[in-house]
Amino acid sequence: MNFDLLMQLVINGLIVGLLYGVxxxxxxxxxxxxxxxxxxxGEFLLIGAWVCWAFLxxxxxxxxxxxxxxxxxMAGFGVLLQMIVLRPMIGEPIISVIMITIGLSMLFQALMxxxxxxxxxxxxxxxxxxxxxxxxxxxxxxxxxxxxIAVVIMGLFYWFFKYSKQGLAMRATAFDQQVAQSLGISVxxxxxxxxxxxxxxxxxxxxxxxxxxxxxxxxSVIGIKVFPAVILGGLDSIVGAIVGGLIIGVLExxxxxxxxxxxxxxxxxDIAPFxxxxxxxxxxxxxxxGQKDIERI
Amino acid sequence: MSTTSMRPCGDFRTSYQQDNTxxxxxxxxxxxxASVGLLCLAPLFLDEYFLSLAIQVSYLGIAALGLNILVGFxxxxxLGHGAFFGFGAFASAWINTQFGIPVFxxxxxxxxxxxxVGMMFGxxxxxxxxxxxxxxxxxxxxxxEDFFARxxxxxxxxAGAMAESVDIFGFIFDxxxxxxxxxxxxxxxxxxxxxxxxxxRDGRAFVAVRDHYLSAEIMGINLTKYRLLSFGVSAFxxxxxxxxxxxxxxxxxxxxxxxxxxIQFLAMCIIGGLGSVKGTLMGxxxxxxxxxxxxxxxGLMKETSWGNIPAVVDGIAYLKEMAIGLVIILFLxxxxxxxxxxxxxxxxxxxxxxxxx
Numbered sequence: 237m238n239f240d241l242l243m244q245l246v247i248n249g250l251i252v253g254l255l256y257g258v259x260x261x262x263x264x265x266x267x268x269x270x271x272x273x274x275x276x277x278g279e280f281l282l283i284g285a286w287v288c289w290a291f292l293x294x295x296x297x298x299x300x301x302x303x304x305x306x307x308x309x310m311a312g313f314g315v316l317l318q319m320i321v322l323r324p325m326i327g328e329p330i331i332s333v334i335m336i337t338i339g340l341s342m343l344f345q346a347l348m349x350x351x352x353x354x355x356x357x358x359x360x361x362x363x364x365x366x367x368x369x370x371x372x373x374x375x376x377x378x379x380x381x382x383x384x385i386a387v388v389i390m391g392l393f394y395w396f397f398k399y400s401k402q403g404l405a406m407r408a409t410a411f412d413q414q415v416a417q418s419l420g421i422s423v424x425x426x427x428x429x430x431x432x433x434x435x436x437x438x439x440x441x442x443x444x445x446x447x448x449x450x451x452x453x454x455x456s457v458i459g460i461k462v463f464p465a466v467i468l469g470g471l472d473s474i475v476g477a478i479v480g481g482l483i484i485g486v487l488e489x490x491x492x493x494x495x496x497x498x499x500x501x502x503x504x505x506d507i508a509p510f511x512x513x514x515x516x517x518x519x520x521x522x523x524x525x526g527q528k529d530i531e532r533i
Numbered sequence: 534m535s536t537t538s539m540r541p542c543g544d545f546r547t548s549y550q551q552d553n554t555x556x557x558x559x560x561x562x563x564x565x566x567a568s569v570g571l572l573c574l575a576p577l578f579l580d581e582y583f584l585s586l587a588i589q590v591s592y593l594g595i596a597a598l599g600l601n602i603l604v605g606f607x608x609x610x611x612l613g614h615g616a617f618f619g620f621g622a623f624a625s626a627w628i629n630t631q632f633g634i635p636v637f638x639x640x641x642x643x644x645x646x647x648x649x650v651g652m653m654f655g656x657x658x659x660x661x662x663x664x665x666x667x668x669x670x671x672x673x674x675x676x677x678e679d680f681f682a683r684x685x686x687x688x689x690x691x692a693g694a695m696a697e698s699v700d701i702f703g704f705i706f707d708x709x710x711x712x713x714x715x716x717x718x719x720x721x722x723x724x725x726x727x728x729x730x731x732x733x734r735d736g737r738a739f740v741a742v743r744d745h746y747l748s749a750e751i752m753g754i755n756l757t758k759y760r761l762l763s764f765g766v767s768a769f770x771x772x773x774x775x776x777x778x779x780x781x782x783x784x785x786x787x788x789x790x791x792x793x794x795x796i797q798f799l800a801m802c803i804i805g806g807l808g809s810v811k812g813t814l815m816g817x818x819x820x821x822x823x824x825x826x827x828x829x830x831x832g833l834m835k836e837t838s839w840g841n842i843p844a845v846v847d848g849i850a851y852l853k854e855m856a857i858g859l860v861i862i863l864f865l866x867x868x869x870x871x872x873x874x875x876x877x878x879x880x881x882x883x884x885x886x887x888x889x890x
Contacts, residue, residue, distance in 0.1 A: 273664050324866050330663045331610050335803055336865045338796055343858030350851035463668050471664070507679045510672040514657070517669045521661045
């Protein structure tokens with residue numbers, strides 16, 4: 237058994253898992269506060285990464301400026317999307333809500349392919365050194381940065397929801413919309429804000445992944461990969477999204493290890509999370525941390 | 534009700550039998566028979582292109598009706614219909630080549646095999662609903678797709694599977710003209726069966742499960758049984774549609790049955806109208822015509838002096854995808870009840886034409 241390789245893959249899994257966790261958090265945030273399941277989450281990553289790439293390559297702005305401009309753009313984009321497309325969906329049956337985000341996902345995916353093409357593009361070099369060596373394991377600088385950014389984002393989320401006034405308003409809205417409204421919280425603002433946060437944070441994740449793997453169409457796959465993560469963690473738990481993301485990230489890498497070393501089935505990396513997903517839904521549909529829906533007649 | 538008027542002049546139903554009838558007046562029945570007759574004559578007038586479109590409408594229409602029974606009538610959600618469609622295509626080819634069963638019988642057998650698989654993946658529906666179910670069927674989509682790539686004994690792996698043409702008593706339906714009749718026969722049969730299903734106890738139970746599942750359970754409807762049955766019926770339709778697709782093309786490759794296809798089936802149901810048999814067909818026609826008409830518009834634009842924009846001409850594949858996404862969004866915002874609802878409104882408008890009140 238090749239322990240070095242296994243360790244390397246587990247580390248990779250944890251790093252990727254943290255990013256799944258970040259994207260999953262955005263998903264949970266939108267679901268909790270607006271009751272909308274966002275199938276277009278992956279396209280946020282895609283759009284963010286391409287917009288940032290366009291700033292850096294076409295307009296030749298420095299990385300930090302381009303990054304901030306992208307965040308501003310994505311915040312506006314998220315708010316507009318919520319206002320134009322998703323506000324009419326309030327109170328519609330769940331199938332309509334799911335389908336409209338799927339429609340958005342198709343639209344933006346094709347739009348990005350149309351504008352930027354299908355081949356992967358890489359970002360201009362941001363770091364001097366390519367990779368570090370920590371305890372004999374190779375870790376790319378961009379990976380280290382992605383871990384740092386993911387942890388910072390999680391910390392910000394924690395602070396925002398725990399201590400800031402806006403965060404409290406959002407938690408109140410998630411708890412009970414009518415009560416929140418009667419306390420003077422503008423539910424409209426909360427909805428717009430949660431989409432803006434989801435869009436900016438997802439875009440950050442998209443840029444980070446784009447730096448490591450290059451920007452391409454495949455970024456939107458992350459939007460599908462978060463489903464196993466958030467279901468495992470519980471659909472309405474932010475902590476659950478992080479834990480689920482880490483577990484799925486490690487799981488797919490370990491699955492790849494066993495696949496490559498022993499089983500030789502191929503493609504297990506992509507498909508293992510979905511088997512897990514089915515098993516969870518079968519035995520524990522509300523996940524590890526999710527709140528159980530109790531229905532009374 | 535055996536009048537010869539064009540449409541019933543009002544609701545004068547006095548028995549359940551009248552309430553359940555598919556053809557409300559004799560005239561509508563005659564109209565249906567006449568249109569079936571006209572469909573049989575169509576190959577004499579239409580060229581290959583329109584015939585192939587009609588065949589496309591028929592196999593997609595059968596599968597889409599299955600999805601509408603599941604989504605529109607039973608209120609469950611499935612994001613894996615494209616995979617079931619593909620499973621039917623492979624299953625029919627496999628049954629035909631492996632066991633030597635004639636294609637004509639292999640198609641319904643493939644339907645039943647797909648039904649079994651559909652019920653297996655519908656099992657979670659016994660416990661979960663709504664969003665969770667959507668994600669479970671999403672997992673089913675990926676797992677079945679992976680199965681196609683992996684199971685070489687079944688699907689031929691990456692090489693794909695050959696599907697023979699339909700052969701009845703030595704007559705081989707291998708041209709568009711001849712296969713058209715097979716496709717139309719299947720379409721009419723499956724749509725009649727679908728409409729009839731909705732008149733039976735099982736069909737009404739589906740609707741009851743959709744409308745209020747707790748009340749339905751209290752009234753003695755076994756929720757698990759009917760949810761599973763609905764998944765089964767839906768997969769059966771998908772299997773039949775897929776089998777027709779396979780035997781029409783003569784070759785099934787594992788690449789076509791992606792999540793995109795599942796989304797397109799859902800789009801057909803939503804655009805046509807959830808919970809409407811007639812609407813499903815309208816939705817399918819709309820979705821088949823949309824990319825075709827987009828292509829011909831761009832083709833015409835290319836001829837003009839102002840319209841030959843390289844971005845548009847080269848990006849036609851992406852434009853088609855964008856158009857599908859866009860119509861889903863626009864329909865959900867502006868016409869959530871679909872074309873069937875719009876059709877009913879148009880009919881109502883002309884019913885009282887000059888005096889709309």
